[in-house]
Amino acid sequence: MSQEFEIVREFEVDVPPEQVWEAITHGTGGYLWPMDPPEPREGGQGPFGSTVTAWDPPHRYTNRSEDVGFPTQSLNQLDYTIEPRDGGRRSWVRYVHSGIFTDDWNNQYDGASKHTNFYLHTLCEYLTHFAPRPVTFTQLQGPEGSRTPRALAAAARALGLADDAAAGAKVTVRGPGGQDLDAVLDYRNPYFIGLRTDHALVRFFGRGNWGAPLGISVHDFAPDADAGAEGAAWQGWLDAVFSRP
Template sequence: MTHEFEVRESIEIEATPEQVWEAIATGPGVDSWFMGRNEIEPGEGGRTRMTLAGMTEEATVTAYEPGKRFAYRSDESPEGTFMAMEYLIEGRQGGGTVLRMVHSGFLGDDWEAEYEAMSVGDLMYLRKLAVYLKHFPGRISTFNLFAVGPQVPADRAWAAFGDALGLPGAPAAGAAVRLSVEGLPAAGGVVEWADRGFVGVRTDGGLYMLLHGHLDTVVVEYHHYTGDLDTGRLETAWGTWLERAFA
């Protein structure tokens, strides 16, 4: 049995409508703040593809108005489930942009847990988009990390996040941090947001999001924008951290 759903969010972004469009309607732009590797064929009727953890999800572009509106709808599953995304871009007089998002469709039997995860996660990814465009405008992520850890209670995840960030307590927005993970050089940064199981941390070279998400799963995401990076070393270090922090 399918269940209809809809999530609506909006956010103010310190960027032009053109910059927001590039970030939501082009593959490299989406790569720079969202999950996986993305391809977007421009124009209504174009196809989109997101590849993550060896799986590829495809969709069809249903609206394509540069600088104004972008929408797509995923292919329908045999059970009749699908998701659709619509972004509305509104430039503000004096600068800045308001981005409105509508996430809708039909979910399957596990719809309650999925809906709860999306109702939180959608806003958190919009926050990540806003931080990306404010602090790394014009830069494209050269490497994306998406490391999945175990399923643990929220208090354990929050304590481990604080420990990795060199904080005496739980992470809080505005806190200066010293990101320290064995196998990587320590890096200074700042907590951009900490809310409902999600912590966004900006460093000089990139943007981290540590999250306690769907089904109590811990995930570490990272987008790298500047200079060279030993990607193998970074992947190994965070993989080891996930194993040891929650052993």
């Protein structure tokens, strides 16, 4: 049965509104995934065939799509309101994701809500530590064996993360090829893990609770980053983790 949904989040970040605006309209690869910037006017074309319904830089941006392309959703809208704080040195952001889920409402809402928290946290990490550096983006998906709620815990063990390692801890993890990576564990819950190194954000998505394989995205801000080599290395890591007995 079709039913409307609305996910609302508010947060502050220590950058001016102009930097938040740049990130949500042009710098999306730094924290989400690369996408074409919206046409800068009301009525213009937004990402994935959406329509820009509000355009007031750097304060308000909304896009709306009535042809989402997913069998479980018929309407999608993203709305951002940005206000200056502390004389423009900080920003207050209100984010509203709304629309209509057409099937499996509880599961769809649960996944969208938890993903929202992680994506917005990653946006703040990007703005605070890396923006406006150019990014090399890589996205990977685990094999069928990672399509389970236990997949994220398996990835954590492969990384060498202690069970009691919590967000904010400095850690050394085992990356591709057994390489040690020094990082800050910037996010951790039963669904997602976020690592921040000196030059990258590495995100682990435990999507088995929603019937999907584990995913990894790497947002690398090093000037010599190689998406192909990085993708192959992390894909090999993923495949090895989930091919083990």
